[in-house]
Amino acid sequence: MNDISYFLDKVEKPARYTGGEWGSVIKNPADVDVRFAFCFPDTYEVGMSHLGMKILYGALNERNDTYCERVFAPWVDMEQQMRDRNMPLYALETGDAITNFDFVAFTLQYEMSYTNILNMLDLANIPLLSKDRGENSPIVCAGGPCAYNPEPLADIVDFFMMGEGEDIINEVVDVYTKWKKSGGTRLEYLEQIVKIEGIYVPQFYDVAYNEDMTISAITPNNANAPAKITKRIIKDMDSTYYPTKFIVPNIDIVHDRIMLEVFRGCTRGCRFCQAGIIYRPVRERSADKLLSLAKELIENTGYEEISLTSLSTSDYTELEKLCNGLLEITKPKNITLSLPSLRIDNFSLELMSKVRKKGLTFAPEAGTQRLRDVINKNITEEDIKASTLQAFNGGYSGVKLYFMMGLPTETDEDILGISALATLVVDQYFAVPKEKRAKGLGVTVSTSCFVPKPHTPFQWVPMDTTQNLKRKQKLLQMAIKQRAIKFNWHDAEISYLEGVFARGDRRLANVLVQAQKSGCRFDGWSEHFNFERWMKIFEECNVNPDFYVTRGREYDEILPWEHINVGVTKEFLMRENEQAIKEVTTPQCRDKCSACGADTFGGGICV
């Protein structure tokens, strides 16, 4: 008896598992050729907040031949209920098991969700390894930012889509419908789609290794497979698909509001930042387009809040026009406009006085100017001083500061600089006369652990050791004396594991399979992360995780993602890494082109 209504009262937040939200698409599965399971390997509340899913769900369901449904990772209590009842993983819209869907697609947002992918396949009764899947198994595919180093999942995923999905996802479905009618084999389908730009089929490549365990060659073994796979981008943001309907959840989710994506990419060029490289070049949506989308979305969703999303939103060239236009639309309808952290200037302060007051956020990322120059984070102490003074004058009393620990060349002086910077912010508050400033000063310092990421100037550097990161956390904790400063830090052991998979290779597949068997899931959730269990698995699989995490690489080493082309050249990344060592900054794209290579796409700011 698998009517879930009878047992959902036994699990936490049962509405995660029922679907039935406004805006969810209802089709008759008998009327379509392709059943597509869009899987987000985390909870409903996290997955439903993800804009990429909204876009691709909408785009696929525009097609009459395809029914795209949503699947999320069941929380551990629900997983237990499902396993007890032999209930396979199902899609929310129809409640049908995804075991025999045409596509089972995962979005890769975070390395720590990899075990959830395997666990979801297992719950769906789909073989974990690509080679074990039969002709009737679904095609398992993946995309998203982590796909830029697809190798840890190379033995698990049948094909990857590199880059932005709006076009490529339709192309693979187009080929699929023709292939399905022709009655071809699975291999034939993969051979057909590998000709599409941006498609990576891992089984069409052989990886050879040197004696020191590094890679000696990555070679195509199929005549159809290209030597390099180049990511896809959307050139014109105004004409590409953007949903005018969102699914409106019945329960609270992480980001429960209308999201307007104002642009893709970032001009700033921070050297630690993978997003800043992989989404190049910067491409904006026009304010007019965004305002018309906003109107439609407000009408279609009934949401009471709307927000802007992009990297570094302050850099949007039409910000003033957009915000003023949005205020005109939202005010009469009792809709809240919430803005991301903007660079503080007269315009943004005036704007923020018109929207609901939230805390102020800065991400200096490093505690000293020297280290900020190393990472090319162009924010100075003067900026922070002036901005926070202005903000405290404007009635703000809460400031959040974000930093990273373990950055290349970092010393204890840089760590202590974090405390000094936070103290400086406190001083600005007290510089405002008592009768003018808001009560209840709160400065929050949050530190994450720097994980070197593929396709960044720091892709070659060793990650700091867990031991040293913990020591630095303690050092900072001791240095922060003021009561107004609250200090949060990220678990260094979770970051270590993130480091393994971020720069891992296909020899990690077995580790993931064993981890799933040992019960690893929701590793990004500290209550489920078990470091000792992971270390035991590495040992059993005869894999030394330090090889991936704390080892520095030479420029001539063949990296596991060497065959993936994001447009930015290796020469640019090397140059940037050298400039970092010399503590020399690089201007942002709008000030001066640094010839990163992204102009080959012929789009956005490069044109």
Add this chain to the structure above:
Amino acid sequence: MGQIRLGVAFVSNKLRIVFEKGEGIRFIGHLDILRTFIRGLKRANMPVRYSEGFNPHAVMTFALPMGVGVTSECEIMDVTFTNNIPANEVIDGINSNMQEGSIRVIRAEYTDEPMPEIEKAEYVIDILNDGKLNIDDVKNALAKTEIMVEKKSKKQVKQINIIEHIFESEILSYNENSLKIRIVISAGNSFNVKPSVVISGLEGVAETFNPIGIKAHRTKFLFKG
């Protein structure tokens, strides 16, 4: 509030809505229903009156908060509009802006009466039983004069005699591993009994009655006075 003087008659802008909570939203709680309603009203472009003040909120009142896991065909809500639009337009507006299986308005009328006070509620409950059910066990349990159960509230755990709060009961159908039952029990803002508490009370005394899944559906309210 909620009234404007029109000639000599009062015309209220407070609309009393009777609605269904469907299977699709069985597992959402009261606050989620409230939010779902507000969003549906917004989509339908209904002129909901907002409270004055720092954080304006829609002026809405529910007869009784709805529990997670229970569906209903008799929920009551008052909403106040800034102007009086025909009730049938409101019904159509809301129903065409709600997902199938979630909220459906059954009827609506303008009123200036206060929300009636609820005393009892009728439920129809589907129960799956673990093992072979002897229906006499359930009948005997219902015939008892006292079954003590724990009633939890936010503040405390109380012992109550659940039989005193069952006013009617009727076995609608049963077989070896399922049971459908109709009950009328205490409900309302002063003293509310959840159907699941009744079921667990019966479970405690009826030997072969071992529910492994229940689906409760509220069918009727009975009011004070």
